[in-house]
Amino acid sequence: MTWVNAIVQGILLGGLYALFACGLSLMFGVMRIINLAHGDIAVLGAFLVWSLTTRTGIGPFWALIPALPVMLVLGYLLHRTVLARSLRGGPLTPLLTTFGLAIVIQNALLQAYNPDVRSLGGAAGGIATGSWRITDQLSLSYLGVLILATAVLVLGGLQVMLRRTAFGREMRATAQDADTATLVGVPASSVYARATAIAVATATLAGVFLAVRSIFDASSGPTQLIFAFEAVVIGGLGSLWGTLWGGMVLGVAQTIGATIDPQYSILAGHLVFLIVLASPHGRSLVALRREGRAA
Amino acid sequence: MTLLRAENVFARHGLLPAVRDVSFGIAEGEVLALIGANGAGKTTLLRTLAGAHPLAGGRIVYDESDLAGVRADQRVRRGIAYVPEGRRLFPELTVEENLLVAGRRARPGPWNLTTVLAAFPALGPLRDRLASRLSGGQQQATAIARALMTNPRLLLIDEVSLGLSPKAVEEVYACMTVLRDSGATVVLVEQDLGRALSTSDRVVCLLEGRIVLDAKTDGLSREEVVTAYFGFHQARRS
Numbered sequence: 001m002t003w004v005n006a007i008v009q010g011i012l013l014g015g016l017y018a019l020f021a022c023g024l025s026l027m028f029g030v031m032r033i034i035n036l037a038h039g040d041i042a043v044l045g046a047f048l049v050w051s052l053t054t055r056t057g058i059g060p061f062w063a064l065i066p067a068l069p070v071m072l073v074l075g076y077l078l079h080r081t082v083l084a085r086s087l088r089g090g091p092l093t094p095l096l097t098t099f100g101l102a103i104v105i106q107n108a109l110l111q112a113y114n115p116d117v118r119s120l121g122g123a124a125g126g127i128a129t130g131s132w133r134i135t136d137q138l139s140l141s142y143l144g145v146l147i148l149a150t151a152v153l154v155l156g157g158l159q160v161m162l163r164r165t166a167f168g169r170e171m172r173a174t175a176q177d178a179d180t181a182t183l184v185g186v187p188a189s190s191v192y193a194r195a196t197a198i199a200v201a202t203a204t205l206a207g208v209f210l211a212v213r214s215i216f217d218a219s220s221g222p223t224q225l226i227f228a229f230e231a232v233v234i235g236g237l238g239s240l241w242g243t244l245w246g247g248m249v250l251g252v253a254q255t256i257g258a259t260i261d262p263q264y265s266i267l268a269g270h271l272v273f274l275i276v277l278a279s280p281h282g283r284s285l286v287a288l289r290r291e292g293r294a295a
Numbered sequence: 296m297t298l299l300r301a302e303n304v305f306a307r308h309g310l311l312p313a314v315r316d317v318s319f320g321i322a323e324g325e326v327l328a329l330i331g332a333n334g335a336g337k338t339t340l341l342r343t344l345a346g347a348h349p350l351a352g353g354r355i356v357y358d359e360s361d362l363a364g365v366r367a368d369q370r371v372r373r374g375i376a377y378v379p380e381g382r383r384l385f386p387e388l389t390v391e392e393n394l395l396v397a398g399r400r401a402r403p404g405p406w407n408l409t410t411v412l413a414a415f416p417a418l419g420p421l422r423d424r425l426a427s428r429l430s431g432g433q434q435q436a437t438a439i440a441r442a443l444m445t446n447p448r449l450l451l452i453d454e455v456s457l458g459l460s461p462k463a464v465e466e467v468y469a470c471m472t473v474l475r476d477s478g479a480t481v482v483l484v485e486q487d488l489g490r491a492l493s494t495s496d497r498v499v500c501l502l503e504g505r506i507v508l509d510a511k512t513d514g515l516s517r518e519e520v521v522t523a524y525f526g527f528h529q530a531r532r533s
Contacts, residue, residue: 173396180383184397185371
């Protein structure tokens with residue numbers, strides 16, 4: 001039963017990783033940008049919600065209502081002012097730009113909030129600590145289920161948006177051939193900006209769930225970026241449902257590792273990532289990256 | 296009425312001049328064939344007109360307004376559509392999705408999914424097929440239909456029959472008949488001189504980036520065209 005519990009908790013944890021990863025996956029799929037500031041943007045969103053919560057007394061999930069539109073606009077402006085220019089400088093420039101952006105965000109947060117660790121768990125109330133007890137050795141936390149359900153909804157919603165809406169068609173067309181999309185009247189830069197806005201909003205959602213689930217500080221971003229990146233690679237670059245699958249595989253690997261020995265938790269996730277990367281699946285992803293195409 | 300006027304247009308690839316001091320106009324409803332040997336600058340000129348290649352000098356006047364600083368997607372919304380060389384369909388979108396992407400921000404006009412599929416009946420049964428699974432002729436027909444979805448006033452078609460089987464070329468030229476009948480203004484890049492002359496009202500021949508022939512096709516002999524095409528001596532008629 002311990003193993004069953006480890007797998008179930010891993011799947012729930014995978015929901016959080018998938019939520020972190022979906023924005024990263026979307027930006028790579030549409031723009032071929034690996035956003036190294038993704039984790040820090042998530043933490044920035046968590047700090048914004050923390051500020052709203054402490055100043056107004058509202059719960060963190062209510063604070064998402066004003067925070068998400070703010071982060072959407074921030075994402076849109078981020079592309080218009082920074083990423084659009086760096087995209088014109090070749091494939092390595094956005095990588096360096098987002099690396100620099102990550103450093104800027106971390107230091108700005110340190111300056112504004114100091115290095116103390118924080119949590120939104122207390123402000124979230126019973127949902128952060130409550131659980132359904134299935135058996136003596138198996139329980140499902142409310143928060144874990146909520147995070148997984150949110151991840152499925154967000155990824156499913158994005159998938160429906162991409163497949164069924166006019167904007168989604170434009171986004172897929174731009175992802176496949178931005179130059180030609182422009183030549184049939186699609187403003188590629190605007191499509192990119194909106195994709196960035198969505199990615200930043202999903203990162204915010206993930207950052208807030210992280211902050212409710214555990215603790216965070218100004219330097220929490222890079223760790224979350226690594227987990228998100230691993231989930232994206234395990235699931236397949238640019239594939240949204242693959243991202244959910246990748247997050248779950250990573251989460252299960254970590255919880256099984258922790259069941260064997262708590263110090264193997266993170267290591268087990270990295271090992272699965274390396275195994276996938278060395279497999280034919282991983283090699284095909286590297287080949288796709290070289291061709292400039294997403295899976 | 297002159298719909299588009301190129302005035303002393305220059306375009307470069309890096310430092311290499313590809314189009315040099317090109318001036319010509321195209322009247323509304325006219326079909327103009329742009330011919331020339333490989334490397335003559337036809338595709339670069341067409342891409343420059345479409346806004347996909349930077350203008351290095353001169354100006355392009357469309358519907359009495361200068362297109363300087365107007366992006367390619369904005370030109371589409373003003374009525375300039377471009378069918379690129381090699382079709383450049385979105386391979387992982389279906390035929391219908393390829394058409395709908397172009398139609399989303401289209402100018403008001405007669406062309407929509409229903410009218411385009413009626414004009415290109417061969418595409419009807421293929422509407423749910425991925426573009427990557429079409430034959431060359433089907434892809435070219437889809438590319439022309441996709442351009443029509445934008446309700447263009449001016450259609451720029453690059454290398455319309457390049458790489459197609461003779462049967463596919465016949466199919467594509469059936470599409471060209473649809474365009475002519477709709478009264479569209481067309482600039483057509485075509486390597487097949489016979490096709491170019493029989494389809495168009497006027498022919499412009501480029502040689503090393505310069506216009507060496509600009510003439511009505513009525514009464515124009517094949518020898519005059521061949522002479523200009525290969526640069527035996529420069530000819531210019533209007």
